[in-house]
Every structure is written in structure tokens, then in C-alpha cells.
Amino acid sequence: MDTKLFKAFTPFINHATEAVTLDVLNDALAEYDTRDPEGTEWRHMGFAEVSLNEFAIDVQGAATLCCVQLNERILPGAVQREKILERVVSIAEREGRKVGKKEWAQVRDEVAQEVLPKAFIRRKLIPIMFVGDNVLIFTTSAKV
Numbered sequence: 001m002d003t004k005l006f007k008a009f010t011p012f013i014n015h016a017t018e019a020v021t022l023d024v025l026n027d028a029l030a031e032y033d034t035r036d037p038e039g040t041e042w043r044h045m046g047f048a049e050v051s052l053n054e055f056a057i058d059v060q061g062a063a064t065l066c067c068v069q070l071n072e073r074i075l076p077g078a079v080q081r082e083k084i085l086e087r088v089v090s091i092a093e094r095e096g097r098k099v100g101k102k103e104w105a106q107v108r109d110e111v112a113q114e115v116l117p118k119a120f121i122r123r124k125l126i127p128i129m130f131v132g133d134n135v136l137i138f139t140t141s142a143k144v
Contacts, residue, residue: 008140014133022058025066029055034069039117043072048125064130073119077110083111 020028033055034046048069052056056066087107088099099107127138 002094006011009138010131010138010140012135012137013128014097014135017136022056022064025056026054028065036071036121037073040113041073042116043070054068059129066128066130068126068127068128072123072124073116073142074122075115075119079115080111083115087111127129 029047032046034048035044035089037044046069047055048067049055050065050067056064059065084104086105089135091099091103091107129136129138
């Protein structure tokens with residue numbers, strides 16, 4: 001793993017009353033394994049393997065490291081606008097009227113659902129480290 005990922009982090013306090021062993025954590029995280037978003041999903045988040053078949057590893061006895069992987073579909077605005085305009089022009093020519101806001105929004109949603117399964121998927125790994133009672137999430141974004 002690249003060390004530049006550890007430049008910024010968001011700390012949290014873990015209020016769990018009992019300590020979790022590495023084996024229990026590995027089994028628990030394996031249930032929430034990462035996968036690609038399905039046809040109508042924009043994104044999916046799950047735990048990724050840090051090393052071969054291990055979702056959590058011990059860092060020299062001082063901490064436990066695991067990774068969350070965010071898989072989200074990338075749908076460029078230019079592609080969406082092009083498809084929307086094609087449909088709107090088609091409706092306007094066929095029915096001889098302008099397309100209203102509600103119908104435009106409906107066409108936009110239909111186009112997004114049609115093009116979404118073909119969109120590229122961007123994968124982002126977010127390291128998480130458990131150090132004593134602290135949980136460090138190595139990201140600067142609060143959106144995650």
C-alpha cells in the first residue's frame with residue numbers, strides 16, 4: 001500500500017466495550033466484501049482484502065489495518081446531455097411541441113437508468129486503522 005494515503009485522516013473514538021480479535025474481525029468483514037455496483041446502483045461500498053484472503057491485518061501489534069473499497073459508476077455529463085437531447089428532439093419532432101420540465105426530468109432519469117449499466121466503475125480504497133480506542137479513517141472527505 002502506498003504511504004501517500006496516510007497524509008490526512010479523520011479520527012473517531014471506538015466506544016466498543018470488548019476487544020475484538022483479529023480472527024473475529026476478519027470473519028465479520030468478509031461478510032461485507034466489496035463488489036461492483038449492480039445494474040441500477042450508482043455505488044457500492046464494502047471491505048477489500050488487505051492481503052491474500054485477509055480483510056484485517058495486525059500492524060506490529062500496535063494497530064489493526066483494514067480497507068474499505070468504494071466502487072462508483074462514472075457517467076460523464078456530456079454523454080448524458082447528448083442522449084437526453086436526442087430523445088427530447090425526437091419527442092418534439094414527433095409530437096410537434098416543446099418538452100416541459102417534468103418530461104425533461106423524466107427523460108433524464110430514463111437515460112441515466114439506460115446508460116448506467118454500461119458506465120465505467122471507479123474504485124477507491126480507503127484505509128482504516130484501529131489503534132486502541134481510536135479509529136482512524138484515512139480520508140479528508142466527510143462524504144465517505
